[in-house]
Amino acid sequence: MDIFVLLKMVPDVVEELVIGENGKSLDPQMLRVKLSDPDEHALEQAILLKEKHKGTVTVVAMEAPEVDEILFTAFAKGADNAVKLTGDWTGIQAPSIARLFASYFSSANRQLGSQALVLLGSQAIDDLEGEVAPYLAELLGVPYIGVVTGIRLDEENKKIMVMKEFAGGLRGEFELPLPAVLGVQAAEKPPRYVPVAKVRSVMKSSHVETLEVPPPEGIAGLSIDRLFTPEAAGKAEMLEGAPEEASARIVEILAERGLLGR
C-alpha cells in the first residue's frame, strides 16, 4: 500500500485564544500551535496499516510554524517519506487547499495508483469551510468516507473495509476500492509516543523533501465579518475557597439532594 497522510498545524485550544486587531483572525503572536488531533490519528492508522501489509507511508504538509518537528516525529514513528510544500499561502482557504493537494497528486510521477490511500484528519477545528478531504476526493474523482475509526485491507489488496462512526456508539462498515481518500477521526489504537531523543536522531538521518507550489488561483472562500468570543453562559455558581472548602460545599450540596450514601 502507498499511504499518504496530510498533516496540518492548528492552534492549541488549551491556550487562551486572542483575536487579532483586524477582528477577523487570531493574533498569530499569541498562538501556540500543535498537530491537529485527528491528523495524529490518521498517521497512526497509516503506520498500523504499513506494519500489517507493508508498503510506504508518506507524510505531506504545507509549510507552517513548527511543522518540521512534526514531519521528523512522523519519521521517528515509522513514516518513509516526508514532503513539505512551500509557497505563499496568505488567506488560503479549504477549497484552494484541496486544489493544491489535488495538483500535487496529479503531477506526473505522483499519480495515485491502484494501491494508494490518502488519509486526512476528519475535520480540523480551525476553519470555517472545513472538509478538505471531500473536496479533494471530488477533484481526484475517487471515493471518500469521513469520520473513519478503522481500516482493513482485503486479501487481494484491492478493497478496503472502513469503519465509520455514526452516533451513540453505533458504527457502520463500508467497502470501497483503492485508490481512496478517507477522513480519519480515530485510529484503531491510540497514537504511539516517540521519545524526543529518537526524533532528534532522526533529524540527522532523514530528509524532508521541499516542493515549491504556486497557490491555486481564483477560488474565493468565505469572507468573515468578524470573530468574537461567545458570551460566557455564566450559569454555574462558583464554589470559592481552598479545595477542602469547595469539597465540603460539594458534599453539603450532594447531601441536600439525597445523593450521598447510595
Next chain:
Amino acid sequence: MQEPILVLAEHLKGELADITFEMLGAARKLADQLKAPLYTAVFGKDVAPLTSQLGVADSVFVLDHPQLDMPSADVAAGLLKKLVEQKGVSLVLIGGTNVSAGIGPRLSFRLNLPFVNFCRNIRVENGSTIFTSQLFGGKILSDVRLPENRGVVSVYPGSFAADAGRSDKKPSVEKVDLPVEETKIVFKRYIEPEAGDIDITKQDILISIGRGIVSADNIAMVEELARALGGAVCASRPVIDQGWLPLSRQVGKSGMTVKPKLYMSFGVSGAPEHVEGMKDAGLIISVNTDPNAPIFGVSHYGVCADLFDVLPALVEKIKTH
C-alpha cells in the same frame, strides 16, 4: 422574495433524527423573514412514511429507492444538486452530524457555492443573512455572510430547538424522480455498540474525566471517588481515544447521551460535542483550572481548581461525612 430554502431531512434506521427538526425550525423562521418557500427532501429506502412528520415545510420532496439504503455522500450530493437545480433553491441546510458528513462540501463543490460549516445561529440583518459558526471547538464564534444568501450550510446539532420544527400539519408531499448515481462505496452492515462492563446510560451518578486527567495512571483516584458515591466513571473523547477507558464509557456526540442525577466532571473543557451528551443531567458539578472553560456554562456548580487537589479532598470529605 428570496428563492426557496431546502432542508435535507436526516434519518437513521427508519427514524428521523432530531437535527432534522432543529433545522426545520430554524429554516422556517428564516424562510418567513425572507419570504421564501421552505422545502425539505427525504432520500432513502422505505422513507415515504417519514414524510408525515415534516409538516413545517411548505413542500416535501421524497425519493424512495432501494439503492438508497445508506446513501454515500457522493450519491446524496448528486441527488441534492439535481433537486436544487430543478426547484431553483438558493440555500441548502444539512445536518452537521457524522451521518451527513461530507455531503455539504461535495454539494457546494458541484454547485460552485460557498459552504459554511459548524453553523450555530442564523439571523437576518437588513435583508442579508448572517450565519454564526463556531471555530476552535466553540471557543470562538465567527459571523459570515453569503453573497445573495446562496450557499450550503452545515448546521451544528443542538443549536436550535427541535420543537419549532415539529408540527401536526399535513405536509404537501411530492414524489421526485431523480437518477441515482452509481457509487463505489458499498454499505455492509451496522456495528452496534459493545455492551461494555457498565452501561453509563443507566447510572444515576457519573464521574466524568477529560484530558485534564493527563494519564491512565490517574484514573484510579477517580474510581475511588466513583466508588465512594456509588457511581461509574465516564469520559470525554480524548480519554477514550488514548485507550484509557473503553468506548462504552464515552459521553457525547459520537458516544452516549446520558442523563444521570449527578454528573461531576474533572478536567473536561465542555466542547459542544461533549456537552451534547450530558447537558440534561439533573445536577452538574465541574472542576477545571480554566475559569473560562465552557463546561461552566452548562454546570450548576463549578470549582476553578486543580482536579488533583480537589479529588482527594472530596473523597476524604465524603468518607468522613
